[in-house]
Amino acid sequence: MSHSLFPSKSHDHDACRKDALANAQRHLAACKARLTPDRQAVLEVLLDSHRAQGAYEIMDQIDWRGRRPAPAVIYRALDFLVSHGLAHKIESLNAFMACPHADHAHKPMIMICRDCTQVAEFEAPSIGRAISKAAKDTGFVPDQTTVEVTGLCSTCAARGAA
Amino acid sequence: MSHSLFPSKSHDHDACRKDALANAQRHLAACKARLTPDRQAVLEVLLDSHRAQGAYEIMDQIDWRGRRPAPAVIYRALDFLVSHGLAHKIESLNAFMACPHADHAHKPMIMICRDCTQVAEFEAPSIGRAISKAAKDTGFVPDQTTVEVTGLCSTCAARGAA
DNA sequence: GTTCAATATGTTATAGTGTAACAATTACAA
C-alpha cells in the first residue's frame, strides 16, 4: 500500500521510496523488461516526492553525465514506466506520478490536492462499475478511463486551507 | 438534449447547432455575460462538429479580418466558454468540445470514440456519487472532477471497428 | 563466440499547447 493515499506527516519516506523501487524491480523482472539507468533515474525522481511532476521538472533533477538529459530521454523513460504501470500520467496537469501498484492492474481515481500539490490514487471498484454501466447504457465500448479529482487532501482541509 | 450522446447518422445538424447557439445566448443573457464576436466564432467552430478540437485547429477555421487570430484570442474565448459551461476541456486530448447543457450544472462523463473521433457527454449521477463516496472515505474534499473514457461509440463498435 | 533481430540510446530539430505582459479600446452604469 505504501503511498496509495496521501502520506501522513510521519510516514517514513525513505522506506516508502525503497519499497516502491524494489516492487518495480520485481515487477519488471517478472515481465522480462529492463529498468535501465535512464528509466530508473526518472522513476527515482518521481518517487522522491508525492507530487506530480512535469517532464521538464524531472529533467532538471537528473544529472546525466554532467548534462541535463534531452526531452526525448525523459519521455521515453516515462512512456516505458507508464506502459508498465509504474507511473501514471495525470492528464489534467500534464504531469506524472509514480505508482506503487504495478503488480495488480488498476484504473485508479487520482486525487490532486490544490493546496499541498500532492497527489494520491485510490482504487474504488464502484467507480469503474458506475462508468462501465453508464457506457453500456449508451452503447459505448470503453477501453481506457481517466478519473481525476482536484480538491483538498484531508490534512489541508483540516488545516482550513481554502 | 440535442447532442449529449453520439449523434445518429440522420440527425439534423443544422438544427442541432442552431439550438445550441440559442441556448448559449439565453444562458449568457441570464447571467449578464456577453457573447462577443470572437467568443461566438469559437463557439460556432466547436458546434460545427461533434469532435473535440484543439485550440490551433479552431484558430485555423476562423477568419479574423482576413487573418488568423492570435492564440491568446482563442484561449481567452475558450476560457470564457468553459467557465460559463458552454464548452468542456477534454484533458486527455488537450482539446475542447461544445456543451449544449450550460443551463444545468453538470459533471459529465466524456466519451471519446477513437475510431470516428467524435465525443459525447453523458450525465450519470451514479458516477459522481461513487467518486464523492470514495473521496469522502479517504478524507479528500473534492472540488472538480474529470471523467473521460476512450473507446468505441456504438456505431463504430457495430461496424466492427478495432 | 558469431550473427542476427530486437531493444534501447544519442542527438538535433521541430511541432503543438498555452501564458505573460501591457497598451489600447469598448461597454455600461453612476
Add this chain to the structure above:
DNA sequence: TTGTAATTGTTACACTATAACATATTGAAC
C-alpha cells in the same frame, strides 16, 4: 460625462511532446 470594469490587440515566450534517423547494446539462436 466620466469613471471603472471588461474586453481586445499584439508581441513575445514558456512549456509540453514528438519525429526522424544514426548508433549502440542486449540476448537468444546457431
